[in-house]
């Protein structure tokens with residue numbers, strides 16, 4: 001038993017953190033919102049410089065762990081780039097995306113001429129951007145894709161076996177969410193120590209401390225589950241999708257409460273773009289809501305458990321009946 | 322016991338809905354979008370309401386109002402907020418600036434300001450919060466120094482809603498050497514006075530909502546003081562009490578749940594069962610928030626001082642705002658992040674989610690409301 005992420009992954013994340021800091025941290029995301037074209041040049045160069053292109057999370061557990069740590073680090077700055085998708089690119093450099101069955105919506109979908117997409121029920125389809133990004137405050141770079149290799153009008157996947165990269169995609173996205181959420185807690189800790197009201201730092205108020213403590217416990221649990229899921233992807237590949245769905249669901253739940261609490265602890269500053277917390281919360285929304293939000297994920301997870309069971313000390317699902 | 326608001330309230334509601342249906346575009350999301358036409362809609366609507374005697378329907382008749390009941394006022398608040406507050410920023414003048422001037426103003430101030438508010442032509446902003454005075458408002462430091470028989474005001478306000486479009490400001494500043502609540506004085510001053518600078522703050526709510534306001538040696542006469550030097554805290558308390566019941570957030574929550582429910586009806590059973598359940602729970606939560614708001618209004622109507630009730634209602638209402646925002650977003654699934662007129666409910670869902678995140682901070686944080694409720698439970702010495 002060893003729950004610790006490999007040292008190389010931790011070191012790789014530290015290198016990535018330096019590179020992202022050199023881009024200005026969250027300022028890179030602010031610049032991208034002002035000038036979407038900047039995503040390609042500066043972020044691609046930074047990723048290339050740290051050797052992100054050499055990672056293949058499908059290849060072995062170490063590469064998977066390094067990819068996860070990289071995604072987490074990207075989450076801390078809302079890196080304006082489809083990192084998870086490009087880590088799972090195919091031999092023709094097409095990034096991979098998991099899409100909802102209705103509309104094929106992908107964050108930063110406009111950045112690549114072609115994508116390989118799959119939905120929960122299967123599929124492996126080549127797709128391309130259909131329109132300009134949404135440009136909204138909660139999903140500025142979210143872009144609709146359409147199928148290239150079969151008639152449009154029928155977005156449903158052709159076959160019904162889960163794509164082999166689906167579980168990895170969900171897992172790495174959860175690591176990205178973990179990064180954003182962990183950073184939000186750090187920002188709140190800094191803020192409440194510096195912010196004085198009623199003659200003392202608001203960190204001195206016990207209700208503030210309790211809120212931070214609850215966030216910290218929630219994040220600790222999410223981190224353990226994220227590490228466990230990485231291990232399970234290799235150790236129990238047959239359960240990969242169930243485990244990845246469980247991680248996704250928990251990541252969404254934890255993010256929702258931790259982001260809400262940490263934003264609240266910032267007072268009005270929490271809704272203001274000059275503060276990193278606000279930008280992080282806005283720009284993580286696509287990861288939380290695409291390809292599906294909490295309730296749709298819950299539904300998929302319950303079905304997966306019923307069919308395939310769930311790891312634990314006792315049997316679950318059909319197998320247990 | 323009877324929870325029916327009565328015939329008069331029902332008639333008023335019908336009338337307001339009919340008016341909104343004709344005067345407000347279906348895709349209207351309030352006055353503070355990037356489209357200046359939306360502000361014009363609000364300004365015109367206020368004048369129309371004024372013309373029909375509806376703008377100040379709840380003001381006393383001696384101030385030119387309709388003498389309506391608290392319940393009429395409640396219906397107005399509900400219908401306005403439900404339909405994206407088509408009065409724009411003017412709701413503040415009607416809800417509390419006017420009543421504060423009625424309660425604390427001189428005859429001359431009443432003459433000057435009440436008729437302008439009632440005509441639906443003037444926007445007010447509220448200059449209370451400062452960079453270092455948020456929850457602890459009594460620590461504010463903007464200073465009004467005596468200068469002849471008037472004052473010179475210097476300092477900074479922050480998070481001032483609508484400051485960029487306002488003609489007037491109710492400003493809290495400090496006069497003399499009194500500390501904390503003592504010495505706080507309220508001023509009514511025109512936003513075009515020399516020495517006032519407004520800087521917009523980019524926020525999740527959009528670009529035209531929050532502002533910083535700088536006061537650099539702004540000269541005002543003695544007639545700018547509202548309610549006596551050093552008496553400002555009483556005005557603030559009244560303003561905040563009005564604010565706590567001022568925004569019927571539950572009404573928009575319910576309207577959006579209803580509108581989306583109707584839109585989703587053919588596909589209702591495609592929604593995950595857990596989401597259908599959350600939808601039902603949200604409707605219950607909205608009802609409870611509305612009932613707590615009604616209990617506060619009832620207490621006010623019968624003359625009690627309902628601090629703890631108002632705070633309880635506000636906690637429930639703001640929590641309901643955030644819970645419903647989440648349910649709505651999940652219900653439209655991959656379209657949740659879409660904004661603009663082609664998005665679900667013309668972008669109202671995305672808009673609601675962003676605004677709801679600030680609900681537990683604006684007009685005093687939910688934590689401050691909790692302190693008030695706890696104090697009522699535990700007594701002042703706790």
Ligand SMILES: Cc1cc2nc3c(=O)[nH]c(=O)nc-3n(C[C@H](O)[C@H](O)[C@H](O)COP(=O)(O)OP(=O)(O)OC[C@H]3O[C@@H](n4cnc5c(N)ncnc54)[C@H](O)[C@@H]3O)c2cc1C
Nearest residue numbers: 205264265267268447449450455456480482683685686688
């Ligand atoms: C949308 C919006 C519109 C606004 N419009 C106006 C306006 O028009 N005019 C105006 O004057 N102001 C306005 N405000 C400001 C608003 O009144 C303040 O934001 C609010 O009072 C909180 O102050 P703050 O932001 O400085 O947060 P802070 O007071 O710094 O609070 C930060 C966090 O600490 C918590 N906290 C503080 N003290 C305690 C304590 N003792 N115990 C436990 N927790 C504590 C708070 O609850 C919060 O979570 C607006 C704010 C918003 C979000």
